[in-house]
Amino acid sequence: NAGVTQTPKFRVLKTGQSMTLLCAQDMNHEYMYWYRQDPGMGLRLIHYSVGEGTTAKGEVPDGYNVSRLKKQNFLLGLESAAPSQTSVYFCASSYGGGISTDTQYFGPGTRLTVL
């Protein structure tokens, strides 16, 4: 049981390049989330999904797209990377059944640098 895994762990991009971050969970969770973590700003929600085939915007969605084609995977895409997207990205998942099942489990993070 690996929990939540993220690929890649590190990436350096040039401005304007595109990339996709992959998140996978093996806990059969319904809900999945993408956050970014910047110094002094905590964790901010980018996009989230409440089930396979669904996505919704979070607090800071601009410049990102997501897809949830399979229940266990949640992809975060950057179509045209900008230096302001330099950050550490975390994926999380939760069971989604309500009380006592709302704990979010986090992956190890992806450190992205955009030059």
Next chain:
Amino acid sequence: GENVEQHPSTLSVQEGDSAVIKCTYSDSASNYFPWYKQELGKGPQLIIDIRSNVGEKKDQRIAVTLNKTAKHFSLHITETQPEDSAVYFCAAGRSYNTDKLIFGTGTRLQVFP
């Protein structure tokens, strides 16, 4: 919009002392308040949580208190140890509703031997 304020941003204590981190939230419909610990280079990990029908919860050396009227909650760590050194995040959210969480900005706790 909804937000969670967390204080202090840094906290240094001597091993064996207690540490207290405080958070206030704005969304009165919040009913779930978890605390996460993040060690260097790792993702956040849940250490304790509390729900709006409970005023206090304890788990060994850590405890969380909730004052729903004042909309604030606190993390208390007693008998601190060097391995407690990490960044701690509070969060507030609503169960049964996407489970979205609003996080505080974090507290870096350093425990000196």
